[in-house]
Amino acid sequence: MSDALLPSADDAYSSPDAQGFYGPYGGTFVPETVMPALAELSEAYESAMQDAAFRERLSYLLAEYVGRPSPLYKAERLAEAVGLGAVYLTREDLNHTGAHKINNSLGQCMLAQRMGKRRVIAETGAGQHGVATATAAALLGLECAVFMGVEDIRRQSLNVYKMKLLGAEVVPVDEGGGTLADATTAALRHWVERVEDTFYVIGSTVGPHPYPAIVRGFQCVIGEETLVQLEVKNIDHVDAVIACVGGGSNAIGMFYPFLRHLPAGSRPLLIGAEAAGLGVETDKHGAALTKGTPGVMHGFYSYLLQDDAGNPLEAYSISAGLDYPGVGPEHGSLKDSGLVRYEAVTDADALEAFVLLTRTEGIIPAIESSHALALLPRLAAELGPDAVLVLNVSGRGDKDMDIVREAGVE
Amino acid sequence: MSSAPSRLEAAFLKGHPALVAYLMGGYPDRAGSLAALVAVACAGADVIELGVPYADPLADGPVIQHAAEAARACEGSFGLAETLDLAGEAAALPGMPPLVVMTYLNPMMRMGLAKVGQKAAEAGVAGFIVPDMPPDNPMAVQWKREAVARGIDTVFLAAPTSTPERLAVVGEASTGFVYVVSSLGVTGERTQLPAELTDLVARVRASSPLPVAVGFGVSTPAQAATVSAIADGVIVGSALVRRQDDPSALGEFVGQLVSAVHTGGR
Numbered sequence: 001m002s003d004a005l006l007p008s009a010d011d012a013y014s015s016p017d018a019q020g021f022y023g024p025y026g027g028t029f030v031p032e033t034v035m036p037a038l039a040e041l042s043e044a045y046e047s048a049m050q051d052a053a054f055r056e057r058l059s060y061l062l063a064e065y066v067g068r069p070s071p072l073y074k075a076e077r078l079a080e081a082v083g084l085g086a087v088y089l090t091r092e093d094l095n096h097t098g099a100h101k102i103n104n105s106l107g108q109c110m111l112a113q114r115m116g117k118r119r120v121i122a123e124t125g126a127g128q129h130g131v132a133t134a135t136a137a138a139l140l141g142l143e144c145a146v147f148m149g150v151e152d153i154r155r156q157s158l159n160v161y162k163m164k165l166l167g168a169e170v171v172p173v174d175e176g177g178g179t180l181a182d183a184t185t186a187a188l189r190h191w192v193e194r195v196e197d198t199f200y201v202i203g204s205t206v207g208p209h210p211y212p213a214i215v216r217g218f219q220c221v222i223g224e225e226t227l228v229q230l231e232v233k234n235i236d237h238v239d240a241v242i243a244c245v246g247g248g249s250n251a252i253g254m255f256y257p258f259l260r261h262l263p264a265g266s267r268p269l270l271i272g273a274e275a276a277g278l279g280v281e282t283d284k285h286g287a288a289l290t291k292g293t294p295g296v297m298h299g300f301y302s303y304l305l306q307d308d309a310g311n312p313l314e315a316y317s318i319s320a321g322l323d324y325p326g327v328g329p330e331h332g333s334l335k336d337s338g339l340v341r342y343e344a345v346t347d348a349d350a351l352e353a354f355v356l357l358t359r360t361e362g363i364i365p366a367i368e369s370s371h372a373l374a375l376l377p378r379l380a381a382e383l384g385p386d387a388v389l390v391l392n393v394s395g396r397g398d399k400d401m402d403i404v405r406e407a408g409v410e
Numbered sequence: 411m412s413s414a415p416s417r418l419e420a421a422f423l424k425g426h427p428a429l430v431a432y433l434m435g436g437y438p439d440r441a442g443s444l445a446a447l448v449a450v451a452c453a454g455a456d457v458i459e460l461g462v463p464y465a466d467p468l469a470d471g472p473v474i475q476h477a478a479e480a481a482r483a484c485e486g487s488f489g490l491a492e493t494l495d496l497a498g499e500a501a502a503l504p505g506m507p508p509l510v511v512m513t514y515l516n517p518m519m520r521m522g523l524a525k526v527g528q529k530a531a532e533a534g535v536a537g538f539i540v541p542d543m544p545p546d547n548p549m550a551v552q553w554k555r556e557a558v559a560r561g562i563d564t565v566f567l568a569a570p571t572s573t574p575e576r577l578a579v580v581g582e583a584s585t586g587f588v589y590v591v592s593s594l595g596v597t598g599e600r601t602q603l604p605a606e607l608t609d610l611v612a613r614v615r616a617s618s619p620l621p622v623a624v625g626f627g628v629s630t631p632a633q634a635a636t637v638s639a640i641a642d643g644v645i646v647g648s649a650l651v652r653r654q655d656d657p658s659a660l661g662e663f664v665g666q667l668v669s670a671v672h673t674g675g676r
C-alpha cells in the first residue's frame with residue numbers, strides 16, 4: 001500500500017477542509033457528548049497514519065489476512081456479452097469475509113486498539129460490515145456489538161449467524177423500517193451512552209467528520225491498487241470506472257485515487273450506481289443523489305431523501321447495503337462539481353446483471369455490486385464497442401442467495 | 411455581557427431555581443398539547459420547552475421518541491411549522507412562561523433558517539435548543555445571526571464529556587442559559603443522577619456567566635430538589651411527556667416539581 005491514506009498539498013483533488021466539509025457537505029452534526037470523542041478520533045487517526053509501525057501492520061494484515069492485492073480480472077465473456085471492448089473487474093469479492101468492508105473494519109479496529117478501547121460497535125445493513133467488524137474484533141481480541149434492523153436480520157440471516165459465531169452480539173433494531181438507517185441511528189445513540197469505553201466502527205463514508213475521511217482513507221487501497229495494476233498491465237487508457245453507491249465507501253475507495261493522482265483532463269469517467277429500487281418515480285428507492293435534497297442525518301449534511309418537514313424518509317432497495325436514504329458527503333460534492341456522475345439502477349436491472357456476471361464469468365456478485373454491473377449495457381450504448389471499463393465488484397453474492405431465489409431467479 | 415437579561419434568562423433570575431418543563435408539540439394531538447401547555451403553565455413552570463416531533467431523534471429516549479411518532483402520525487404529520495404555530499397560540503395566553511423550541515437541525519434547514527427565525531419571532535418564541543447543532547458549527551453561526559437579530563436566544567448543551575475547551579465554546583455561544591446534560595446517553599428517566607454532576611455544574615459555571623440548567627434523567631420531585639440545590643434550573647422531560655395525555659395528572663405532578671425546585675433543595 002502506498003502513502004495514500006492522507007491527502008497532501010499537491011493533490012489534484014483535495015478534500016475535506018479542516019472542519020470536515022466537502023464543499024457544503026459533511027461537517028459534524030452530533031450531540032455535544034460525542035464532540036470530544038470525534039476530536040480524539042481525528043488525532044488518533046492522524047498519528048496512526050504517520051506511524052510507520054501502524055501502517056506496516058495494516059499492510060501486513062491486508063496482504064496476509066485479507067488477501068490483497070485484489071486481482072484486476074479481465075472479464076472477456078462479460079465484455080463480449082454487453083458489447084464493450086474490455087471490462088476489468090476489481091475483485092473485492094475475493095477478500096476475506098467477501099467484500100471491501102474488511103479494509104475499513106480492520107483499519108478502524110486497529111485504531112480502536114491503539115486508542116485503548118476494548119469494545120467496538122458497528123451498524124450493518126447487508127451484514128457485510130457487521131461480519132467484517134466482528135471478524136476484525138475476533139482477530140484483535142475486542143468485544144463487539146453489531147446493530148442491525150429487524151428487516152435486514154430477516155433478509156441476511158446467514159450473516160447474522162456468522163456474526164454470532166464470531167463472538168459478536170447482534171442487537172436487533174425494531175424502529176422505522178428496520179433497515180440500515182435505523183441501525184445507524186441506534187448505533188449512534190448507543191455510542192453517545194458508551195462513548196467513554198466504546199469505539200464506533202462506521203461502515204461507510206457517512207457519519208460526522210472525521211468518519212467519512214477515515215473510511216475513505218482505509219478504502220482507497222482499492223483505487224490505489226487498481227492504478228498500479230493498470231500500469232503493470234500496460235493499460236494506458238480507461239474510458240470509465242464504475243462502482244455502486246450505498247453510503248459510498250467502495251465507490252470513494254475506487255474513485256479517490258483517480259481524483260487525487262490524475263489531473264481532470266486525463267481522468268476516466270467516474271460513475272456511481274445508486275439504488276432505484278422499484279423505480280425513482282415511485283417512493284420505493286434509495287436514490288439519494290438522484291432524487292434527494294440536501295439535509296442533515298446521522299451527523300452529516302448531504303443529499304437526503306426527506307419529506308417537506310425535513311424528516312428523513314425510509315429508503316427501499318432489494319439490496320440491504322444500498323437501502324439508505326442518505327449518501328456520503330463527498331459524493332454530494334462530487335455530484336455538484338460534476339467530477340463523478342451518478343445513475344440509479346432498479347432492483348430488476350440489478351438482478352439481471354447479477355445473473356449475467358454469474359453465467360458469463362462464473363462470478364456470483366453481491367446484489368449491491370450488481371447495481372454497478374447493470375450500468376455496463378448502458379455504457380456500451382454510450383461509449384461504443386471499443387470502450388475499456390473498470391468496475392469494482394465490491395462483494396460476493398453468497399449472502400444474497402435467499403433474496404435472489406425469492407425474487408424468482410431460476 | 412452587560413446588556414439587560416433576555417426574557418429567557420430573566421426566568422432564572424426570580425430569586426429561586428427555575429423549573430423547565432419539556433412537552434412534545436402535537437402530542438397526543440394539537441388540542442391535547444395545548445391543554446398540556448396550559449396545565450404546566452398554571453402549575454407554575456418557569457420555562458416551557460416545546461419539542462418538535464421528528465422521525466430520527468438522535469438524542470431522545472423511548473418516551474419522547476414514541477410521543478414524537480404519535481404526533482407525526484396524527485393530523486397529517488406535526489412538524490416544525492405546526493409547532494411554531496402552536497407556540498404562537500400558547501404564547502398569546504395570559505400567564506404563559508417563556509417558550510423554548512427544542513428541535514433537531516434538519517427541520518430548520520428544510521424550512522430555511524431565516525424563515526424559522528421570522529416565524530419564531532412572530533410566534534413569540536423566546537429561544538431554541540438544537541441538540542445536533544454544536545456551537546462551533548457553520549450552521550450554528552448562520553442560525554445565530556438570524557436569532558440574535560430577532561432577540562431569540564440559542565441555548566447550547568454542555569456534556570459530562572466536555573473538555574474545558576468545549577465548555578468555553580459552549581459558554582461563549584449560548585444565550586439565555588446553558589443546558590447541562592447530566593448523563594451520557596439519550597433523554598429519559600433515570601433512578602440515579604451521576605455523582606460527578608456537582609463538579610460538572612461548577613465547571614460550566616466557571617465557563618459562563620449565564621444561568622445553568624440541568625436536564626436528562628431528572629424524573630422525580632426528589633431528584634429535582636437535589637439538582638435545584640446546585641443549579642439555576644431543572645429540566646424535566648420524559649416524566650412529563652409520559653403524563654402529557656392527562657392534563658390534570660400532568661398539572662398535579664408539575665405542581666410537585668415546582669415546589670421541590672422553587673425551594674432549591676432546602
Ligand SMILES: Cc1ncc(COP(=O)(O)O)c(C=O)c1O
Binds near residue numbers: 205322
Ligand atoms: C458488497 C457491498 N457492496 C457495497 C455496499 C454499499 O456500501 P458502500 O456504498 O459504503 O460501499 C455494501 C454494504 O453493505 C456491500 O456489502
